[in-house]
Amino acid sequence: MKRIYLDYASTTPVSKEVIKTMLPYFDQFFGNPSAIYEEGRLAKKSIETARKQIADLLSVKPEEIIFTNGGTESINLAIFGIANFYRFQFSQPEIIISSIEHPAVLESAQKLEKLGFKIIKIEVDKKGMINLKQLENSLNKQTLLISIILANNEIGTIEPIKKIKKIVENFRFNNKTLFPIFHTDACQAAEYLDIKPKKLGVDLMSLNGGKIYGPKATGLLYKKEGIELEPIIFGGGQEKKYRSGTENVSGIVGLATALKLAQQEKEKESARLKKLRDYLINEVLRSIPKTFVNGDLKNRLPNNAHFTILDVEGEALILKLDQCGIAVSTGSACHSKSLTPSHVLIAIGLPHEVIHGSLRVTLGRYTTKNDIDYFLKNLIKVVKELRQLSPISLKFKN
Amino acid sequence: MIKTKSKNKKNIKKSSKNSLSMTKNLKKNKPKLLSRQEADIVNALSSWIYSDKVREHFLHPKNFMKFGEEKKFKYNAVGMVGSPACGDVMKIWLWVDPQTEKIKKVRWRTFGCASAIASTSALSEMLMRNEGMSLKKAREITPDKIIKELGGLPDIKYHCSVLGDKALREAINDYYRRIGQYEKIKPEGSRVIDKVLKITEKDIENAVINGAKTLEEVQKKTKVGLGDPRCIPLVEELIRFYREKYNL
Structure with a gap:
């Protein structure tokens, strides 16, 4: 695959x-x-x-x-x-x-x-x-x-x-x-x-x-x-x-x-990835309800997109995406060795139940628009599947 | 092996020359990702983090409540445990045959990691075997039995992700509450608030998680205070506490 x-x-x-x-x-x-x-x-x-x-x-x-x-x-x-x-x-x-x-x-x-x-x-x-x-x-x-x-x-x-x-x-x-x-x-x-x-x-x-x-x-x-x-x-x-x-x-x-x-390629590569990353962020927010971005949109590494997807748990999300051929990361406690949620997400004031639904997507030199589209298609599908399984409906506004 | 000095120098020059011209090829030289065949080998060598059975239940869960199905599904018992903050919430709906007290239908939903989802799915299969499990036997299901059914779980997941048995016992209590056989209710290790109807702190917590915001709404779900009205001030305090806890 x-x-x-x-x-x-x-x-x-x-x-x-x-x-x-x-x-x-x-x-x-x-x-x-x-x-x-x-x-x-x-x-x-x-x-x-x-x-x-x-x-x-x-x-x-x-x-x-x-x-x-x-x-x-x-x-x-x-x-x-x-x-x-x-x-x-x-x-x-x-x-x-x-x-x-x-x-x-x-x-x-x-x-x-x-x-x-x-x-x-x-x-x-x-x-x-x-x-x-x-x-x-x-x-x-x-x-x-x-x-x-x-x-x-x-x-x-x-x-x-x-x-x-x-x-x-x-x-x-x-x-x-x-x-x-x-x-x-x-x-x-x-x-x-x-x-x-x-x-x-x-x-x-x-x-x-x-x-x-x-x-x-x-x-x-x-x-x-x-x-x-x-x-x-x-x-x-x-x-x-x-x-x-x-x-x-x-x-x-x-x-x-x-x-x-x-260092030689940083400007060119930053510009290319920023464009792709912004496309990714906009598409995720547009196509999946109850989703938001964490971190600063302006003072941000050009390859980093970090989301919260409410009502789903990060580890399950990552394993489902893995089955679709996609490698991404989460700050969910269930994903960590110590079962403690990410200290960074706690520091920015996210409550525990929201941290469970965190998803980090980081782009790199070999990422193409096709990759992002493939990711989006599968993310939408997988979130839908997991939300169907989920008995909770959180209310949270960032 | 090292042969002559001049050759060495040449090689060093050659490699540093490579490093100069390489920026041009930055994008072309994408490292080859694993082919299907290679991926299979890697899979065989480094098996999934969970057993095959967990994987199967996680990827193809059985008996879960589909979108919109709640309205059609006929049930006479519901149980829900866990908290979103802890990362696991499980809800179970049962249709219990009133004559035989056997579980005839089961539906569930789980918020949580792969092993939480898989363990509820495995539990639902256990309940459906041999034309449905009796409530008596269902009450005896332990996390160990579910984990055995799953072919084991990683140590770290052992305690947190198997809540299905607790949700099931909640549902069984709910069944007896609905038919008014309060003496058959067995409260879990949580503090009993309404001593007559045997309604616990946990029941109130679950009611709040399920959207109840006021005493009336919590009573609609749990009947708390109808058996023992003296507990109502405490109930109101608990509702405030859980609403704050879960930001609801």
Whole structure:
């Protein structure tokens, strides 16, 4: 059966071009980059070339790039690295995050809370936009770190990072301090947005390959020169001691290629997907009653559509669509490992019974109008089937 | 294997050249998705997250109440349990033969995940076997029996998604309530509000979920307070509580 993949925010296939650049590093240039003989030197050179390529793309220095084994690791390194290095300069160190961060940030912060840090969660509005006033008021001399997601993975809302930067800079200036350090999780954004750290005004930025048509379990942390980190993985001292462990050479090469393609094509691809996405949203709202869109329609990743479909449950919806050859996602509790509903959808104020009917559709490079039409046809059919089975009739207006 | 230095350099150059010219081919190189045959292999290797029986009941549910059928379907017992907030709501309609007290017809509707839908469908088949199950036997159905019928469920779904037996017992209570045999009503583990008619907190909750907004409307559905009028202030309080809880 034909398969239509519409879950690009979950992960992307590795593009052919990326695979091509990676292949020689599995068997031909397999050397350990730490070795000083030719095989090692070649591998080392490839990593440094990739680092330079990425640095140029991001307009930063190569020394400011630390390669990791994925987005979650980058985020852990940023949060624990900063917390552990600077904590002793504070009597009661505080970390500010938003309430719609990725679990990698949320769980790391929760762990630090157990270790004595104070964690402040900034609320978001109905569209998922962070409350800047609350953020500004939360800043104080104990604030060590701020971590705010650049673009949310569920509802696609793009946060006003540049405005946050201004607030942070003002605070630093008025208090004659270098703190707080500012980190952003840009994993979802790298395919579509300008992610130059200097433009965004961040000190640390996490990226990964698995969301930008690169290999899974590859990633990087941008760390501004002058900022220090305590490593979280210890061993042979690779990546200037910030990340020990033999480098994933093919992965690093693949990540560089993937990021290059993503950044080169971002405007064109964004425009194309936005058109398709808007068509999808309009058609769903028009053809299925009791449906609405979650998140901000304007400040939104161009590939993200997020719906609530009342009176149906997300897991059932996804399995029915799967039977029709379609791959999509939901924030329903019944779908999660822990049976808890999505924290992002709770944060934007949706009641539990409404979250059960959530549906995330994320488009990507290989999505065509035909795919969207096929999806729409099947969604209409499946929602009708499930609503026929459903004994409830919720009333909810977003 | 590595042969000569010059060849290595050439290869590196070649691969970086590839990376330069690749943007042109971005759209052309769509990765091939699985063919039918490959998909079958993958299916065989990584079986569905539920058993084949769950899958069958979920994709082709039996005995459910179709759109518009409620008006025509003749029934003498209704039960409904669960809450939309928790993610599972089940409603069962029964036609019980008053002579034999056997379930002759069953219809259901379920809001919930695949295993919730499948478990109600499987229950409905169990009830219809051997010319209908007696109310006595129907009361003895446990979640374990339904899960066995389904060929097992993932551990995580064990507790939350099998509510069919509870909806069924609600319906059986409803049957006895309708024919006035209150002594045969067996309230579930929920607090009894009307001690004479054995109407529970859960009954009031279900009435509110079903659209009752006032005491009169709840009484129309449950007769609460008609047996024991002293409970009415408590009933009104509960109606307010559940309307707020479910945003109704």
